[in-house]
Amino acid sequence: MTDEVPEPAVTPMSRRATLGMRIAAVLTLIGLGLMVWSILVPTPMPVMLAMTAGQAVGTSAFGIYIFIVVRQLRRELRK
Amino acid sequence: MVTWIFTNPLLAAALGCAGMSAVLVVWYLVRRPPLTHATKLVLLAGIGGLPLITAATGNVAGFEATKTRLFCGSCHVMTPYSNDSEDPHSTTLAARHARNALFGEENCYACHANYGMYGTIITKLGGLRHVYEYTLHYHNMSLKEARAKIHIREPFQNSTCMHCHSTDNPLWNAVKDHASLLPRLRDGSVSCASAGCHGPAHPFSKVPL
Numbered sequence: 001m002t003d004e005v006p007e008p009a010v011t012p013m014s015r016r017a018t019l020g021m022r023i024a025a026v027l028t029l030i031g032l033g034l035m036v037w038s039i040l041v042p043t044p045m046p047v048m049l050a051m052t053a054g055q056a057v058g059t060s061a062f063g064i065y066i067f068i069v070v071r072q073l074r075r076e077l078r079k
Numbered sequence: 080m081v082t083w084i085f086t087n088p089l090l091a092a093a094l095g096c097a098g099m100s101a102v103l104v105v106w107y108l109v110r111r112p113p114l115t116h117a118t119k120l121v122l123l124a125g126i127g128g129l130p131l132i133t134a135a136t137g138n139v140a141g142f143e144a145t146k147t148r149l150f151c152g153s154c155h156v157m158t159p160y161s162n163d164s165e166d167p168h169s170t171t172l173a174a175r176h177a178r179n180a181l182f183g184e185e186n187c188y189a190c191h192a193n194y195g196m197y198g199t200i201i202t203k204l205g206g207l208r209h210v211y212e213y214t215l216h217y218h219n220m221s222l223k224e225a226r227a228k229i230h231i232r233e234p235f236q237n238s239t240c241m242h243c244h245s246t247d248n249p250l251w252n253a254v255k256d257h258a259s260l261l262p263r264l265r266d267g268s269v270s271c272a273s274a275g276c277h278g279p280a281h282p283f284s285k286v287p288l
Contacts, residue, residue, distance in 0.1 A: 017114055021122065025104045028126045032097045032104075033132075039090055042144030043153040044210050049288045051141055058130050065126045069119055 017068045024064040031058030088171040089143075100129035145206065146188040148177070154213050158227040160281055161187070172272065172280040181243075190280065192241055205232075226284060235280075237264055240271045 031054050037052030103125030112118050144150055152161025163169050164177040164186055177186035193201040217225050244251060246265060252258050256276070263269040271277050279285050 004086075010096055014114065018111075021114060022108060024126050025108050025122070028104050028130055029101060032101055032130060032133060034135050036094065036097050038141055038144075039137055042141065042147070044150065047141045047144060047150075048207075048210060051138060055134060058134055059272060061129070062127050063124060068114075069123075072114070 017072060020064050020068050024061040024068075027057050027061035027064070031055075031061060088134045088141065089140045093133050093140060094128040096132040100133065103129070112245070135259050145203070146185045148184055148187050151187040154209075154217070156213065156217050156220065156222065159222065159226070159283065163242060163281065163283065171282055172277055176280075190239055192239075194238065229284070234267075235270060235272050236271075237267050237271050241265075 030059030034046070034050045034057070038046040038054070092176055103121055107118070107122060107125065113166070148161050148164055151157050159174070164173050166174055167178070169175075173186065173190070175188065179186075182189045189203075191202070192198060193205075205227045217229075220228070244250070246257070246261060257264070260269050264271065269276070272279050
């Protein structure tokens with residue numbers, strides 16, 4: 001007798017959520033890169049890029065994360 | 080480089096949070112764990128919380144960085160101005176102010192900032208215009224060409240000087256020229272930086288090429 005935890009079923013929905021989460025993770029790394037660049041090299045271009053593109057990319061990543069989590073929570077609540 | 084970053088708690092916090100966030104996100108990308116509640120909580124920190132702290136502290140540090148002479152002087156056309164400010168033997172108005180600890184590394188900003196309720200916002204918008212002009216018109220220009228073309232957009236406001244040099248101060252009013260010109264200095268019809276008074280802050284920029 002084993003206490004193995006069953007693997008969660010991979011549905012198209014969960015595959016899309018995983019892909020979305022990976023995109024969010026990559027966007028986060030890009031945003032962080034821009035922010036760290038502006039801290040290490042505080043000259044006009046890095047600072048402006050961090051405060052515009054960096055913010056936009058980071059916010060998009062968090063938006064995707066929230067969207068995926070809220071959608072999964074709603075589905076679980078419906079069940 | 081590491082020393083100056085870790086002497087500023089804001090920068091240290093921003094870099095620390097960015098590092099922790101990167102570790103969590105890279106862990107997720109490399110290990111590819113299933114999207115369980117635990118994974119989502121880890122990602123909440125990696126994609127949400129820690130980058131938010133990085134952005135907040137990084138923004139404050141960024142705004143502070145835009146006030147420094149190093150930042151202004153990083154555009155090549157501004158190097159004669161920043162070099163003059165840094166020269167301990169220079170007697171220009173700008174250099175003498177830069178040697179004052181109250182101005183110090185932020186002497187460009189202290190004199191060129193707009194004061195008042197919306198001063199910071201107006202100054203930052205003006206700074207964006209500088210970046211636009213530099214990127215499109217001055218980026219590939221030689222220093223000699225740029226020096227002939229660069230000029231202050233609006234006349235230097237006496238109110239900027241009066242921010243520190245109060246015209247109500249008896250010592251200030253004890254100077255005969257100040258007292259006799261008081262109404263004209265206050266309404267801006269005579270400039271503190273005009274020839275015959277204190278002169279231009281960057282006199283080398285006024286010498287014809």
